[in-house]
Amino acid sequence: MKLTSLHDWHAASGAKMVEFAGFHMPIQYTSIIEEHLAVRNAVGLFDVSHMGQVFLKGKDVMNFMHTMFTNDASRAKPGEMKYTHLCDEKGHTKDDMIFYRRGEEDFMVIPNASTTDMAVAWFKKHAKGNVTIDNQSDNYFCLALQGPKAFDVMAKMGYPDLKNMGFFTFKEMDLGTGEPIFVCASGYTGEKGFELVGPNRHAPKLWGRMMEAGKEFGIKPIGLGARDTLRLEKGFLLSGTDFHEDRTPLETGVEWAVKWEHDFIGKQPMLKQKEAGNYQRFVGMKMMERGVPRGHMDIEVGGKKVGMTTSGTMSPSLKIGVALGYVEKEYKAVGTAVDIIIRDKRVKAEVAKLPMV
Amino acid sequence: MEDRQKEMRHMIEIPDDLAYTEEHEWVRDEGEFVRIGITDFAQEHLGDIVFVEMEPVGTKVQKGGKIGVVESVKSASDVYSPVTGEIVEINEALADAPEVVNDSPYLDGWMVIIKADDKGEIDDLMDQERYKAHCAKGPDH
Numbered sequence: 001m002k003l004t005s006l007h008d009w010h011a012a013s014g015a016k017m018v019e020f021a022g023f024h025m026p027i028q029y030t031s032i033i034e035e036h037l038a039v040r041n042a043v044g045l046f047d048v049s050h051m052g053q054v055f056l057k058g059k060d061v062m063n064f065m066h067t068m069f070t071n072d073a074s075r076a077k078p079g080e081m082k083y084t085h086l087c088d089e090k091g092h093t094k095d096d097m098i099f100y101r102r103g104e105e106d107f108m109v110i111p112n113a114s115t116t117d118m119a120v121a122w123f124k125k126h127a128k129g130n131v132t133i134d135n136q137s138d139n140y141f142c143l144a145l146q147g148p149k150a151f152d153v154m155a156k157m158g159y160p161d162l163k164n165m166g167f168f169t170f171k172e173m174d175l176g177t178g179e180p181i182f183v184c185a186s187g188y189t190g191e192k193g194f195e196l197v198g199p200n201r202h203a204p205k206l207w208g209r210m211m212e213a214g215k216e217f218g219i220k221p222i223g224l225g226a227r228d229t230l231r232l233e234k235g236f237l238l239s240g241t242d243f244h245e246d247r248t249p250l251e252t253g254v255e256w257a258v259k260w261e262h263d264f265i266g267k268q269p270m271l272k273q274k275e276a277g278n279y280q281r282f283v284g285m286k287m288m289e290r291g292v293p294r295g296h297m298d299i300e301v302g303g304k305k306v307g308m309t310t311s312g313t314m315s316p317s318l319k320i321g322v323a324l325g326y327v328e329k330e331y332k333a334v335g336t337a338v339d340i341i342i343r344d345k346r347v348k349a350e351v352a353k354l355p356m357v
Numbered sequence: 358m359e360d361r362q363k364e365m366r367h368m369i370e371i372p373d374d375l376a377y378t379e380e381h382e383w384v385r386d387e388g389e390f391v392r393i394g395i396t397d398f399a400q401e402h403l404g405d406i407v408f409v410e411m412e413p414v415g416t417k418v419q420k421g422g423k424i425g426v427v428e429s430v431k432s433a434s435d436v437y438s439p440v441t442g443e444i445v446e447i448n449e450a451l452a453d454a455p456e457v458v459n460d461s462p463y464l465d466g467w468m469v470i471i472k473a474d475d476k477g478e479i480d481d482l483m484d485q486e487r488y489k490a491h492c493a494k495g496p497d498h
């Protein structure tokens with residue numbers, strides 16, 4: 001099992017550890033609900049070093065980016081990052097990821113942990129001409145500082161100007177690390193904050209400095225459990241859970257990350273699907289009765305199956321059950337009454353506007 | 358920071374006056390009836406409990422049969438009856454305050470009271486020492 005460079009800290013803190021995507025990761029330090037609310041109301045720090053980091057560069061890299069990704073890399077200026085899907089020939093999403101434009105012919109991408117090897121193999125299979133693919137995933141950390149007090153923590157550390165960064169932009173700067181690291185105005189919680197990415201050797205010191213600077217703002221370390229509930233309330237997709245090489249970006253509701261001007265793998269079947277229009281839609285759902293929905297539960301209307309959940313939990317913010325999943329398009333409207341079948345029991349729910357919090 | 362968090366993870370409590378199942382339920386012999394809940398070890402392993410639902414009063418239950426479900430943020434677990442009999446009372450307070458199971462697994466967090474057909478079945482369960490050894494094997498046993 002792989003360990004992140006903060007593994008000793010997590011173990012010493014008494015965190016509950018689990019295996020996730022081949023890494024020994026903290027699922028919770030004290031309580032998922034406490035950690036969740038700390039991020040919504042104050043600030044939390046996540047070690048997400050299991051995520052991948054792959055560097056793509058070369059004279060032909062723009063053509064390569066176009067072929068690979070639904071989003072258009074030429075629309076990103078240096079210092080900008082974009083969310084994209086990586087699709088197969090059928091238009092099904094293999095993974096969702098973010099690419100970072102560092103220079104004219106110079107990108108980094110961050111795929112999900114469990115899909116990094118697959119993505120790198122796919123990149124290698126399709127790279128043509130002058131494109132280098134450098135997988136640094138095992139050598140790079142990723143820390144996420146998230147919450148309404150995230151800017152205050154960075155200011156306290158001596159970086160007050162970071163609050164002026166535009167959302168989904170990044171800088172490569174020396175954060176007392178002696179060399180530039182990535183400082184990205186982004187996250188997976190729906191809150192303000194930063195994701196920091198750089199060589200592993202800097203992670204323990206940065207983590208310690210952020211925990212120290214965050215003390216007066218109520219900072220907490222946050223495990224993967226709260227990371228999941230935080231993203232679920234916001235309706236952010238989880239690769240391998242909400243899609244698994246079986247859904248197109250149209251079905252998952254992220255057509256905004258598909259640009260039709262360039263040719264990419266999977267575009268033609270996706271265009272056909274768009275034209276036909278009769279595909280299932282990704283929706284959020286709130287329980288109207290007591291009950292905790294989970295993934296793989298049937299969604300019914302009037303006793304007829306109209307879809308299936310992919311994720312669900314008890315929302316720590318709303319204190320009701322919430323779910324994500326797919327329904328036939330006739331039932332996608334916000335407010336549509338549906339039943340979710342929880343352990344053979346029909347429990348009332350309603351299609352909810354995303355984000356739900 | 359590290360020290361504070363270590364202190365927060367409390368020692369698992371296993372009272373000496375209860376009987377225990379392999380599935381981490383506890384049973385208290387209260388004379389005519391037996392009271393049932395889940396152990397401190399179980400609630401600690403589950404994490405924040407957000408939903409508890411028991412079969413209704415009057416339900417006839419078999420030893421080892423499902424009598425309800427307890428759900429944490431992450432997962433759902435069935436609760437099994439340690440004895441054969443009939444449910445005579447359920448802890449209604451847990452519907453609105455399931456977190457009481459985390460705070461007080463052996464007292465306020467009790468789940469059901471059952472009228473056992475044969476209280477001799479309790480003797481088949483584990484005592485404090487045996488249950489302690491059972492917990493030492495880890496949460497998946």
